Amino acid sequence: MSIVEVKQGSLPIILGFPHTGTDVPAEIWSRLNENGQRLADTDWHVDQLYDGLLPGVSTVRATFHRYVIDANRDPAGGSLYPGQNTTALIPETDFDGKAIWRDGEMPTSADTKLRLERFHRPYHEALFDEIQRVRKTHGLAILYDCHSIRSHIPFLFAGKLPDFNIGTNEGTSCSPEIASAVGRIAFAARGYDAVINGRFKGGWTTRHYGKPSSNIHAIQMELTQSSHLATEAPPFDYDEGKAEKLRRHLKDILEIIAQTAIKLGSK
Template sequence: MIEVVRGDSPLVLGLPHTGTRIPDDVLSRLNATGQAMADTDWHIDRLYDGLLAGTTTVRTPIHRYVIDVNRDPAGISLYPGQNTTTLCPLTDFDGSPIYRPGMEPDAGEIARRRESYHAPYHVALTAELERLRAVHGFAILYDCHSIRSHIPFLFDGILPDFNIGTNSGTTCALGLERCVQDICAGATDYSHVVNGRFKGGWTTRHYGRPTEGLHAIQMELAQSTYMEETPPWTWAPDKAHALRRPLTEILTTLKNWSPA
């Protein structure tokens, strides 16, 4: 069941990776690494909760190891030539297998998961964006993500705190991207980058059609900004409280933004 909370502003928050539900038939096939679910976007729904009234949220409770709703349903890589995880991941972000030997999903199983979990999330997300575009003439998707700040398998060094993705400026109006960038730059306790290692996943790229009144932007936060990055992935109240201030400013600006 996709979880939708409706608001009346043009802003929609996507929550594709906060779910921790893994069906029993999948869980029994995962090894200890897979069952640890290390690559969850831990606490992101909590971090954004209550920041701004009037926003719509769309969340799947299914864990990304079952199927990643932010990947191309056709299985095409978003980052050719770079290490990444697939539609139905076989490894975690460190490149370690997550399935017991011989228990990986085959093509038929991937198709079933796509129909059961990937498609319903995007049906719900599409419906909310279309609902709000019909009211306001446009809609903005802000896709909420987080990741550990140091993952050598995926990127070198330490990830910036705010990672803004617009697929090189193609998924939203330039002014909207600039607004978010300016807020991040003004949050002097944090680092930021625009279209660095994370340029926006399939969701951002699929829905971001600014000439049609659909704007999409991905925010990938370094988890070090609001939590402990080792098990048991503990929420850090003081860090999270501080981070909620620039996030509130970002969401407020997006909510009040309108095309020129």
């Protein structure tokens, strides 16, 4: 099993896909309970959603599932949202707070150490290398971290989540120009709603790599799955009609990021 898939592009933009993978090694799969084996918390079809929208972007995609270990969590185990419900480096529950492991099969500290080395570290080594390559080539790199989640999850948030959830770690992970440009497209998209630094402010990836002073910008986009799936329940099928409508706006977002990159690079 390939741990990470990398496609190098010619633009200063990298798309990260830490949660689209569904590969689970047999020895880990057997420890998941029936609920866990549904893999419900996958970012279903998000790599397909962005495919071909902006020729020349680089992509870095984890092939392993987040229940193996979450590539968008702090390897030291720190919480992204202290005081709020969230899932851990190796999740103990799904997004509804329900157990995903068989009785007596909860991952141990030894499991965490092994999976950090086998899965988490290779993904971030590949992502780091691509960021450095792109920055060396263009003078800057922009990481756009691609995510999706169900629109209603009472365990994590009240009510319905906006369709476009833009995260910049409260404005620290990317330049104001990038955040503003993305926000203009998202807030103007008819039939959708949007928020910047709402419930999701950017995961560990965004917070760790986003260093505008070093010409590395990171922004997270968390989409509601209702915006591009036929249903937010199994079998989580891709809805071509919904997706094509959404893809027009995502294309505009990536194109305006590319235009902003040129402006930032000329400063």
